[in-house]
Amino acid sequence: MRKASRLFEIIQILRVARQPVTAQQIADTLEVTPRSVYRDIAALQAMRVPVEGERGVGYIMRPGFNLPPLMFSIEETEAIVLALALVSRTGDTELRQAAKRVSDKIASSVPEPLSRILSTTALHAWGIIANSPDGVDLSMIRRAVRNEEKLDIAYQDEAGSLTERRIRPIAVIYYSETANIVAWCELRQAIRNFRADRVKTCVETQDFFKHQGEALRQLWMANWQYSQTPKTNV
Missing domain, CATH: 2.30.30.520 (SH3 type barrels.)
Structure with a gap:
């Protein structure tokens, strides 16, 4: 995972956390080392992102910090829902997991009635779900x-x-x-x-x-x- 992606993911993890999150917990989620998390936290703090905490205790995000919102029309949201459904039918396990994370992030960030569309059963991607290949990731x-x-x-x-x-x-x-x-x-x-x-x-x-x-x-x-x-x- 590239550093920019990790920084974004750490922000997302801390934004939704209800209690301090340790570097080890973040590292396990992102599949990196705690040392990488410590460096990323320091980088976020240097960019004045309001992350508070310390090693061994955990980290929290001060209330009030938000990334720029992504606003979608009804049609754009339906396109996203269908695209995620199609990705979820591939044999690419990592992309399937990523599609689920994207869906969760969008559902938590968009207002009603758009959030309802993400959970609707009106749009379907039909066909078999591809098996993951045995010899290659x-x-x-x-x-x-x-x-x-x-x-x-x-x-x-x-x-x-x-x-x-x-x-x-x-x-x-x-x-x-x-x-x-x-x-x-x-x-x-x-x-x-x-x-x-x-x-x-x-x-x-x-x-x-x-x-x-x-x-x-x-x-x-x-x-x-x-x-x-x-x-x-x-």
């Missing part, structure tokens, strides 16, 4: 896309052949039954689409392709514009 793929980090994968094609690939992931396409990883394949020296449920193993490499991701996405889109559906290829 989709959050790792999304992180590698953001960080422009190469990944080593073992991939089994439709015929059952298994190959070892080093890929440069540039996008993820979510379908109802699975997700496709779009990447530059160093074995084939071309853009390829890999079904996530056919990836048997996936390992981070600490080998990066910095400042190449956008150019590769442009290449992918240029080749895709005449095709209605990006097909899995190896």
Whole structure:
């Protein structure tokens, strides 16, 4: 989690807390170390965010501090509800959890009657809920896309052949039954689409392709514009 995101999350945690929250509790929620939380709290205090407390006791937010409100129209709120419902049907466990957190945050911040829309049963995302792939964590793929980090994968094609690939992931396409990883394949020296449920193993490499991701996405889109559906290829 990036520092800016952590700071925002800490503010949200402290805003809704009814009693002091310890650094360990915040660290457990954000999946970081208490040391990181101490640094983030110090950064917030330096920015004059009214966080009070100390190590070993816990932290609270003084009343009256609010982030700029997000106001949505009825149609915008319905779009958010449906989008969150669609995300909740993917096989990406981390995104499912994020969708739930977004829904909770919006419900706690918007006034009536908009908050009622978030709990309504009038809008549905229909279809199967995709299974999470066994051989790869989709959050790792999304992180590698953001960080422009190469990944080593073992991939089994439709015929059952298994190959070892080093890929440069540039996008993820979510379908109802699975997700496709779009990447530059160093074995084939071309853009390829890999079904996530056919990836048997996936390992981070600490080998990066910095400042190449956008150019590769442009290449992918240029080749895709005449095709209605990006097909899995190896």
